[in-house]
Amino acid sequence: MNKKLGSFVVASSDQCTGCKACEIACFASHNHKDNKVVHTVGTVEIPVTPRLFLIKLEDKCLPIQCKQCEDAPCLNSCSAKAITKLDGTLLVNEELCIGCKNCMMACPFGALEMFPIAQKGKAVPQIGSDEPRKAAFKCDLCSGLENGPACVDACPHDVLKLMDLEDDRKEKSIRAAIALTLTGNL
Amino acid sequence: MIINIDKDVCTGCRECAEVCPVSAIAGEQGKPQEIDYDKCVMCGQCIQKCKSYVSIVDHGTEAYAIKRDERNLPSSVLEPLFAAYNNCNLDKVKAALADSNVITMVQCAPAVRVGIAEDFGDELGTLAAKKLAAALRSIGFDKIYDTNFTADLTIMEEGTELIKRVTEGGQLPMFTSCCPAWVTFLERNYPEMKDHLSSCKSPQQMGSIFKTYGAKIDNYDPATIFTVSVMPCTCKEFECNREEMNSSGFQDVDVAITTRELAYLIKDMGIDFNSLPDEDFDQPLGMYTGAGTIFSVSGGVMEAAIRTGYELITGKPIPDVDVSAVRGSEGFRTATLKVGDLDLKVGMVTGLKNVIPVLEDIKAGKLDLHFIEVMTCPVGCVSGGGQPKLLLDSDKEAAYSQRTQGIYDHDKELPLRKSHENPAIAKIYEEYLLTPNGKESHHMLHTHYCTGENDHSK
Numbered sequence: 001m002n003k004k005l006g007s008f009v010v011a012s013s014d015q016c017t018g019c020k021a022c023e024i025a026c027f028a029s030h031n032h033k034d035n036k037v038v039h040t041v042g043t044v045e046i047p048v049t050p051r052l053f054l055i056k057l058e059d060k061c062l063p064i065q066c067k068q069c070e071d072a073p074c075l076n077s078c079s080a081k082a083i084t085k086l087d088g089t090l091l092v093n094e095e096l097c098i099g100c101k102n103c104m105m106a107c108p109f110g111a112l113e114m115f116p117i118a119q120k121g122k123a124v125p126q127i128g129s130d131e132p133r134k135a136a137f138k139c140d141l142c143s144g145l146e147n148g149p150a151c152v153d154a155c156p157h158d159v160l161k162l163m164d165l166e167d168d169r170k171e172k173s174i175r176a177a178i179a180l181t182l183t184g185n186l
Numbered sequence: 187m188i189i190n191i192d193k194d195v196c197t198g199c200r201e202c203a204e205v206c207p208v209s210a211i212a213g214e215q216g217k218p219q220e221i222d223y224d225k226c227v228m229c230g231q232c233i234q235k236c237k238s239y240v241s242i243v244d245h246g247t248e249a250y251a252i253k254r255d256e257r258n259l260p261s262s263v264l265e266p267l268f269a270a271y272n273n274c275n276l277d278k279v280k281a282a283l284a285d286s287n288v289i290t291m292v293q294c295a296p297a298v299r300v301g302i303a304e305d306f307g308d309e310l311g312t313l314a315a316k317k318l319a320a321a322l323r324s325i326g327f328d329k330i331y332d333t334n335f336t337a338d339l340t341i342m343e344e345g346t347e348l349i350k351r352v353t354e355g356g357q358l359p360m361f362t363s364c365c366p367a368w369v370t371f372l373e374r375n376y377p378e379m380k381d382h383l384s385s386c387k388s389p390q391q392m393g394s395i396f397k398t399y400g401a402k403i404d405n406y407d408p409a410t411i412f413t414v415s416v417m418p419c420t421c422k423e424f425e426c427n428r429e430e431m432n433s434s435g436f437q438d439v440d441v442a443i444t445t446r447e448l449a450y451l452i453k454d455m456g457i458d459f460n461s462l463p464d465e466d467f468d469q470p471l472g473m474y475t476g477a478g479t480i481f482s483v484s485g486g487v488m489e490a491a492i493r494t495g496y497e498l499i500t501g502k503p504i505p506d507v508d509v510s511a512v513r514g515s516e517g518f519r520t521a522t523l524k525v526g527d528l529d530l531k532v533g534m535v536t537g538l539k540n541v542i543p544v545l546e547d548i549k550a551g552k553l554d555l556h557f558i559e560v561m562t563c564p565v566g567c568v569s570g571g572g573q574p575k576l577l578l579d580s581d582k583e584a585a586y587s588q589r590t591q592g593i594y595d596h597d598k599e600l601p602l603r604k605s606h607e608n609p610a611i612a613k614i615y616e617e618y619l620l621t622p623n624g625k626e627s628h629h630m631l632h633t634h635y636c637t638g639e640n641d642h643s644k
Contacts, residue, residue, distance in 0.1 A: 042305025
């Protein structure tokens with residue numbers, strides 16, 4: 001059964017130290033196959049392109065990533081129809097993306113970034129320029145990858161959580177119902 | 187400085203402070219950290235842990251190349267750069283290799299052969315001793331020698347020293363002295379216990395024989411020899427620069443580079459590591475036994491010493507060459523071994539934090555052991571600060587156990603597994619060193635402590 005609401009990863013505690021293990025894990029898990037990234041740093045030959053972003057505030061920090069919006073501004077604004085929704089997750093097709101940045105403008109969370117795309121450990125060049133081709137990078141919940149989402153696993157302080165709000169809402173409702181029965185006011 | 191934290195890149199997460207065995211990393215949470223160099227033993231575990239990288243998002247697209255230059259890394263390096271890093275000396279190695287008047291000799295620590303292939307995409311802990319020898323030859327070193335040989339030499343000296351201390355009444359327990367971070371820690375914090383340290387130099391520094399015996403056998407002028415060591419360790423660079431490490435009449439080891447830096451050099455020279463043929467180290471100073479190999483795992487120096495010590499004391503072959511009683515990865519473990527009439531009581535410490543209670547117990551007269559092996563890094567040198575760095579901490583356990591297994595597999599497959607059976611060892615004593623712990627070997631292979639920067643009595 002398809003879920004009614006898309007799941008998403010979110011920082012769910014204030015224990016984040018800002019170590020960026022999540023960003024590194026995100027990058028590694030997305031580049032095992034196409035860019036020969038294996039277990040060690042020495043196997044990386046391309047810039048680190050994470051799909052979540054550590055944000056440092058005055059005295060706190062936490063990573064920000066896509067909320068997999070239901071009426072997604074990124075999808076709605078995409079001029080190249082490169083963003084699609086599959087089982088509640090918003091995915092960017094790098095081949096179709098032209099880097100117009102509409103999605104970046106539209107996203108209220110700053111959850112997308114334009115990064116150079118790479119294949120086989122090399123930047124993919126543009127046809128008419130020496131610059132590498134860029135595309136929108138965003139959290140895809142490690143769609144199609146084993147043991148995802150990688151960031152949730154990698155966090156040493158269990159800051160990140162994969163939220164399934166339908167289950168979450170039900171759980172909360174049940175707790176509320178139990179609380180009501182205990183008050184004896186039914 | 188050997189170990190550095192880049193203020194522009196550090197997020198102040200303090201994850202490194204959690205792994206630092208000597209609490210040398212200071213700073214407020216969320217602010218760039220600083221290293222207290224009076225405390226830092228240069229083990230490099232912070233480098234292994236740090237995940238805060240030079241990022242396009244936070245530092246811009248130009249920052250990477252600027253940082254790479256600042257850190258003296260070759261421009262062929264493409265991998266992410268992190269806040270915690272070690273000083274890179276590849277420029278000195280490349281200059282020596284490019285100079286046709288210089289004879290370059292390289293030695294390679296045992297742990298490098300189960301690490302290096304990881305940086306070329308192989309599975310964690312892949313044993314690549316023969317590809318490693320081929321890579322060093324392709325790079326252009328004139329002599330491909332081996333720290334495993336000098337580890338065998340260490341056993342001859344250290345085993346003899348232990349027997350002497352036990353039978354003639356020397357300072358006990360005797361501590362191993364192979365790990366320069368441990369030696370530095372003791373010198374700075376427990377200088378009153380320095381006589382417990384074996385007077386043996388580490389295997390790297392027993393490389394003093396390269397510029398002496400090694401020069402002699404090939405008729406090289408020692409003044410033209412440049413020696414490089416490849417180590418799983420960031421502290422070895424400190425060790426080779428110690429002022430007393432010049433028994434050969436020159437600096438015995440000119441430069442120490444890490445396993446990771448060797449991978450940079452291989453890539454920089456355009457060598458395709460994975461398609462290299464299997465080759466051997468050069469003879470005679472590249473000949474080694476299984477005992478030399480296991481120096482890189484916790485309990486390994488102890489096991490190698492027992493394999494030889496048993497036979498030197500009893501005159502009989504050791505019943506089982508696998509001394510499983512001393513193996514393991516627990517922070518501190520002890521074993522009692524029957525060696526002829528002697529009950530040899532030994533201890534193994536791995537992870538520097540675990541040595542403090544041991545030292546305190548010895549001082550309080552509560553610990554009765556003959557010989558204690560101490561390694562700073564979590565499971566010995568295979569987990570050293572200069573080894574290939576893992577992208578994910580969740581791979582750590584597999585990396586440690588597979589690298590350890592790779593070392594034991596190599597030990598098992600070697601035709602000789604006891605240091606004293608190494609024919610090149612017999613030969614160097616016959617032709618040059620004469621006798622273990624003798625006059626010449628004392629000059630070349632032994633040292634003293636609490637000198638230079640580590641003389642805290644000043």
